[in-house]
Amino acid sequence: MNKTISFLVFTLSFLLSINTTAMAQNKKTNILVLIHSDNGGTYELAKNITEGIEKNSDANATIKLVKASDNVKLKDIPVANVDELSSYDGIAFGSPVYFGNISTAMSEFLSKTVDVWTKHELEGMPATVFMSAGSGAGKELALQSFWNSLAVHGMILVSNGIRGYENIEKNIPQGNSVLGTTSLASLKDVTRPSKSERYLAKLQGENFAKVSTALKGTFKQKSIETKSAYTVDINEVLKQKNIVLPELPKPVGNYELFSRSGNLVFINQVSLKDGKILYPGKVGIDVTEQQVEEATKVTMLNIIAILKEAVGGDLNKVKKCVQLIGVFNTPETYTQHAMLMNAASDLTVEIFGEKGKHTRNTSGAYSLPVGSSVSIQAIFEVE
Numbered sequence: 001m002n003k004t005i006s007f008l009v010f011t012l013s014f015l016l017s018i019n020t021t022a023m024a025q026n027k028k029t030n031i032l033v034l035i036h037s038d039n040g041g042t043y044e045l046a047k048n049i050t051e052g053i054e055k056n057s058d059a060n061a062t063i064k065l066v067k068a069s070d071n072v073k074l075k076d077i078p079v080a081n082v083d084e085l086s087s088y089d090g091i092a093f094g095s096p097v098y099f100g101n102i103s104t105a106m107s108e109f110l111s112k113t114v115d116v117w118t119k120h121e122l123e124g125m126p127a128t129v130f131m132s133a134g135s136g137a138g139k140e141l142a143l144q145s146f147w148n149s150l151a152v153h154g155m156i157l158v159s160n161g162i163r164g165y166e167n168i169e170k171n172i173p174q175g176n177s178v179l180g181t182t183s184l185a186s187l188k189d190v191t192r193p194s195k196s197e198r199y200l201a202k203l204q205g206e207n208f209a210k211v212s213t214a215l216k217g218t219f220k221q222k223s224i225e226t227k228s229a230y231t232v233d234i235n236e237v238l239k240q241k242n243i244v245l246p247e248l249p250k251p252v253g254n255y256e257l258f259s260r261s262g263n264l265v266f267i268n269q270v271s272l273k274d275g276k277i278l279y280p281g282k283v284g285i286d287v288t289e290q291q292v293e294e295a296t297k298v299t300m301l302n303i304i305a306i307l308k309e310a311v312g313g314d315l316n317k318v319k320k321c322v323q324l325i326g327v328f329n330t331p332e333t334y335t336q337h338a339m340l341m342n343a344a345s346d347l348t349v350e351i352f353g354e355k356g357k358h359t360r361n362t363s364g365a366y367s368l369p370v371g372s373s374v375s376i377q378a379i380f381e382v383e
Contacts, residue, residue, distance in 0.1 A: 052205025090212030099136030124219030
């Protein structure tokens with residue numbers, strides 16, 4: 001009886017902790033990094049802007065394109081919808097410089113915001129800008145033209161100031177500007193964005209997150225439900241990315257493949273492929289790190305296949321990946337568990353997008369069931 005009561009108390013505490021975590025995540029500042037990128041230069045800056053935004057764990061950043069791209073660096077990035085703009089707490093805009101102006105694709109996207117402007121949906125929302133500027137000629141003019149478009153919407157424009165100037169490399173031209181970070185993409189024999197330009201972009205993102213957090217809740221904002229209406233069909237994502245879910249593994253004991261409690265689904269799996277353990281053994285002794293990363297991805301595919309079964313065959317019913325816990329068969333001195341687990345985390349986000357972002361824990365074990373090199377526990381929130 002005492003054991004039963006203890007188990008119930010533990011389960012209740014665990015579920016309450018998950019709910020508390022979810023509530024804390026909802027309180028985070030939600031920032032859109034909206035870009036157009038031709039050859040990836042603006043996207044590289046966007047990643048550094050995002051890094052700065054998420055530095056202090058008070059804000060989340062989502063990178064989206066204004067137009068779909070065939071560039072290998074960009075083809076998997078989601079495309080934004082005009083109607084979702086007002087659901088964010090702030091927007092960082094990024095574009096190449098086209099003859100002293102914003103790019104054609106960015107201009108075309110902003111031209112679709114007439115209805116948003118008419119309804120004053122972006123008034124009071126913070127905005128910042130960054131650009132990939134080619135030789136640098138016309139960058140200030142382009143940044144100003146960007147600011148003009150956003151000012152018409154009544155957005156609060158957050159400048160970069162002279163932030164970080166004392167720490168940048170001064171022997172080569174840099175794209176620093178008080179109006180926003182730029183990258184001088186066409187200069188020869190210099191990797192762009194440069195180390196200094198990336199540094200400036202991180203500072204810009206960090207400052208923008210601080211301002212956006214301070215202004216959060218001070219302007220009219222669409223609900224999260226409005227934004228979620230524009231999520232992509234998961235079945236279509238799997239098809240486009242050629243991700244094939246395996247057949248359901250068979251239990252090898254007196255247990256179920258998944259357990260559901262309320263809106264939470266719990267799944268545990270090892271690296272089974274075609275009924276056999278893929279790359280069994282200990283990392284660095286029996287198998288390489290690359291093999292274990294592949295085994296980790298296979299394990300996560302098994303979990304998602306089981307998850308599909310748990311939601312009646314419709315993965316669109318998945319609301320969030322709450323947590324992943326990875327355990328690896330490692331020697332006592334091994335420390336790269338997180339690197340191995342990235343294969344599972346990256347796959348989850350690749351399939352579910354924002355809903356795939358999760359908390360995570362990794363650890364090592366002296367041995368794992370049936371000789372597997374990896375074991376993953378997953379918790380999902382579903383409809």
